[in-house]
Amino acid sequence: MKALCSVLTLVACASVALGFALRAPPVLTAAQPTPAAAITYDIDGGHSSLLFRAKHLNVSYVYGRFNEFSGQFTFDSAKPENSKVEVEITIESVDSGVDKRDAHLRSPDFFDAKQFPTATFKSKSVRKTKDGHFEVTGDFTLHGVTKPITIDVESVGTVKDERAGEIAGFHGTFTLKRSEFGVSYGPTALGEDILVIVSVEGTRNDEGGGKK
Amino acid sequence: MPSVNEFLHFVLVPALVCGVLLAAVWMSRASGVDKSLARRHLQALAFAAGMWIGYHAIVGVPVLPSENRQLAALDWMPWLVLAALVVSLVQSMSAGRRVPGWAWSALVCALVVVLSFLGRISSDPRWLAFTLMAATLFALWQSTDAMARKLPGPAVPVVLWVVVTGTSVATVLSHSAKIAQLAGTLAACLGACIVVALWNPLLSAAGGCVAIALTVLGVCWINAVHYADLAPPAAVLLMAALVTPWCAQLFRIDAWSRTKRVFVCALLAALPAAAAVVVAQLSAPSYEY
Numbered sequence: 001m002k003a004l005c006s007v008l009t010l011v012a013c014a015s016v017a018l019g020f021a022l023r024a025p026p027v028l029t030a031a032q033p034t035p036a037a038a039i040t041y042d043i044d045g046g047h048s049s050l051l052f053r054a055k056h057l058n059v060s061y062v063y064g065r066f067n068e069f070s071g072q073f074t075f076d077s078a079k080p081e082n083s084k085v086e087v088e089i090t091i092e093s094v095d096s097g098v099d100k101r102d103a104h105l106r107s108p109d110f111f112d113a114k115q116f117p118t119a120t121f122k123s124k125s126v127r128k129t130k131d132g133h134f135e136v137t138g139d140f141t142l143h144g145v146t147k148p149i150t151i152d153v154e155s156v157g158t159v160k161d162e163r164a165g166e167i168a169g170f171h172g173t174f175t176l177k178r179s180e181f182g183v184s185y186g187p188t189a190l191g192e193d194i195l196v197i198v199s200v201e202g203t204r205n206d207e208g209g210g211k212k
Numbered sequence: 213m214p215s216v217n218e219f220l221h222f223v224l225v226p227a228l229v230c231g232v233l234l235a236a237v238w239m240s241r242a243s244g245v246d247k248s249l250a251r252r253h254l255q256a257l258a259f260a261a262g263m264w265i266g267y268h269a270i271v272g273v274p275v276l277p278s279e280n281r282q283l284a285a286l287d288w289m290p291w292l293v294l295a296a297l298v299v300s301l302v303q304s305m306s307a308g309r310r311v312p313g314w315a316w317s318a319l320v321c322a323l324v325v326v327l328s329f330l331g332r333i334s335s336d337p338r339w340l341a342f343t344l345m346a347a348t349l350f351a352l353w354q355s356t357d358a359m360a361r362k363l364p365g366p367a368v369p370v371v372l373w374v375v376v377t378g379t380s381v382a383t384v385l386s387h388s389a390k391i392a393q394l395a396g397t398l399a400a401c402l403g404a405c406i407v408v409a410l411w412n413p414l415l416s417a418a419g420g421c422v423a424i425a426l427t428v429l430g431v432c433w434i435n436a437v438h439y440a441d442l443a444p445p446a447a448v449l450l451m452a453a454l455v456t457p458w459c460a461q462l463f464r465i466d467a468w469s470r471t472k473r474v475f476v477c478a479l480l481a482a483l484p485a486a487a488a489v490v491v492a493q494l495s496a497p498s499y500e501y
Binding site: 103104106107108109112114115116143144145146147179182184185186188 | 217285
């Protein structure tokens, strides 16, 4: 009987321990940069943001965002010049928090979503400016107009998640003049300079090639 | 809401420039057939100048497509206005009249449709719809031109003004202030035309005035329906408004006084134009935010 009780107690303890083990948070370890190896990441839309800020009536700033965008970036910590990024933004997903304003933003007055359903960015060069900071230059296409832009990017960090795999995050900002992209409507109501804030988190794509 | 400065630039300045040029074209009241024909086509210069000034104020400097620039359908408007002007100028010369006028207007109508869907035709080849659009625009052009030849003076410019103003109001209710403002510029130019026609009743909208007005209207309607939110029935009502002077012909209005004629034509055009505005209002949510 004693032996049976001991076995049952052991089994119960083991079950509880196993339960805790399954519910335990994933073990995160800071990823060691892979020497001289470029790693390709798929942008995780759920943990990435693309915001823009426009001046309204010269008195305040209005913020908006694009809820849908996808792409990939390749990061080579040893040779940053080998890094690259490609992003495609769905214009229809513009969200300024006011439905009627969003309808106007999608109209021919602004983004003209029916004629130009996507905006894209394709990097051409990446340059390290200081530790963890980079200058990404590339072609940005918006409203049918392609122009070179430079984004100041900060490497936020990399991590290894037991379930999701290797994750890297970057944060960048750039300012564009909207009239240069043919979005010139309402010059007195809306400022010319638009600040764009990009914060992306990417999951390592072991295929390293095209989009998933 | 446009500022006073913007309003001056896309309404008053185009109207003034158009009015002055129209007055210059129609300065003398001499009405020789050849002279009158040349004037009709030359007045396109006045409307084209007004539209280019208005476009510059509303959209900016007209641009051409390039490797790094794909044009939106509305960006073609100044170039289409230029095409209509060239066609009118060619027709003002005797050599240009060897080619029938309808062939020139058919060419511009085809250009309006093709350029409005350029880059999108291959992915969505609805050729029948495109042909119907061009044919409808062509029919409206010919109908308005014929009416303008039949009714010189302010009657047809007034009808055009009613239709263009209706287009402007309907499109602003359909999420495109830019198209509405461009139509507003045309309405301002037509307003100047009405004033000149009151001063010189020999003025006929046939030729250049109809050429520019129908080109701009075609671009506005296609853009408003396909790329903004104008309900197609509203566009059809606006087109119907353009042919209402033919209904007035049932009452033999040629014999009426000029004032009565203009009033009846305006009233007949205003009914479907107002209905178009109501349809646009009901089918699109409020513009205010």
